Amino acid sequence: MTIAATDRVLSVTLRIARFTPKPERAGRRRGGSPFGSKSPFGGSNAGARSNRVRGRRWTQDYTVSAHASDSVLDCLLSVKREQDPSLAFRYSCGHGMCGSDAVAINGTPTLLCTAKIRDWVKPDSPEFANEDGFRPTGEPLDSSDRAIDLDALDPDTPLVIELAALPGFPTRRDLIADIDPMLDQIRRLKPYLQASGELKTAPNGKVDAFEYLQNPEQLKRYELLSNCIACGVCEGSCPVYAGGEAFVGPAAMILSSRFLNDSRDGAGRERLEALMGPDGSAACQSVRACSMHCPKGIDVGEELWQTIQKVDAAKAALQ
Ligand code: SF4
Ligand code: FES
Incomplete structure (x- = not known):
């Protein structure tokens, strides 16, 4: 056998x-x-x-x-x-x-x-x-x-x-x-739903969940991105991230994109503005090494490219 x-x-x-x-000396x-x-x-x-x-x-x-x-x-x-x-x-x-x-x-x-x-x-x-x-x-x-x-x-x-x-x-x-720099950058881009409207209430005073349902097309736009587990593999692959002081990093951008793509989110403009600085989307060099090893199968480089285009369009509209 x-x-x-x-x-x-x-x-x-x-x-x-x-x-x-x-060990660090006290006070230094x-x-x-x-x-x-x-x-x-x-x-x-x-x-x-x-x-x-x-x-x-x-x-x-x-x-x-x-x-x-x-x-x-x-x-x-x-x-x-x-x-x-x-x-x-x-x-x-x-x-x-x-x-x-x-x-x-x-x-x-x-x-x-x-x-x-x-x-x-x-x-x-x-x-x-x-x-x-x-x-x-x-x-x-x-x-x-x-x-x-x-x-x-x-x-x-x-x-x-x-x-x-x-x-x-x-x-x-x-x-x-030490992944704290990545977690700080993710927090800075507010990775949570900021619903624009008031919560819809049913006649019995309860929140009407049906008002917040997503159809399959809407869900498809962010479903894969919502699988991101903030592991940092994409950041470890990115030659630009290297320390994260000059680039907010692919993981933070993916989590921001997840909410940019969510039709219920009302903070799209603020999200795009948060990526307009030199350490935002402009710092990405489209090397796409970030796409190679994502354990969740996210094509990180492609998603970043889509977000970069949205940021550029928002910048142009401001001029
Ligand atoms: S490698 Fe994938 S799962 Fe991990 S942080 Fe990057 S996008 Fe998220
Ligand atoms: S131990 Fe949780 S992802 Fe590996």
Whole structure:
């Protein structure tokens, strides 16, 4: 009987970029924007953090036995339980729903819980070095493009998966990125429905929910965008975001677009105005790396392009 590659037990080395921050001295704040508390683009930079947090950085290997169908998160949990309780990573739902476990796997931003060993494992050899730099514009990455043929490999080939914290953000510890800058930017663009009219009430005094129903066409315009889990994978892929001080970022723009596309929302003009600054839609360079790895299948670059056009039209109307 042959065992399918997906069921095989493999010996895999997790090569982890580790980081322990240096404790800050009381009364001294390290990092932050080189522009201090005032952003050159207007507004405050009080929430900005440096990507150059000081501390100890090193690479550590952990070897685990794993089924090819296990997730990378499963392997990290086994390392934490059985080898090194000091290893730090973040997760919550374990099912691709919460977005808390975005990291770089073999240099690619993605979620730990949905990443399968069979899709990411590679021979531990320089020939299989990670790609770096810009990724080509195009369709979302198909995992079959990335996976190696486990059946064709010599069973003694050493296998490795490389893990690092999500790029584009300061690292807090090991695989935990500080995503507060992204969350601040999302909050700034008010990611909630601002209904223009008064709530319609029925004769019995209750809110008439039927007044707020959406027909399938209206729903289609924002349904996919409402699946965004604010994981930051698109921001970690974006070469312009890198720290978020000069660009509000794809995740914040996607969540703003979700409400721009909602016929019930009455704050469209304010939403477009909020994106008119130099760190708004004008900062997007349409590289479209953001579209490559979204775990929710959102074509982030295309959605951003549609919003950029709306912002440009609103700007032209103001002149
Ligand atoms: S658009 Fe996709 S990749 Fe970006 S934050 Fe939302 S779910 Fe994550
Ligand atoms: S743990 Fe929630 S998305 Fe991965």
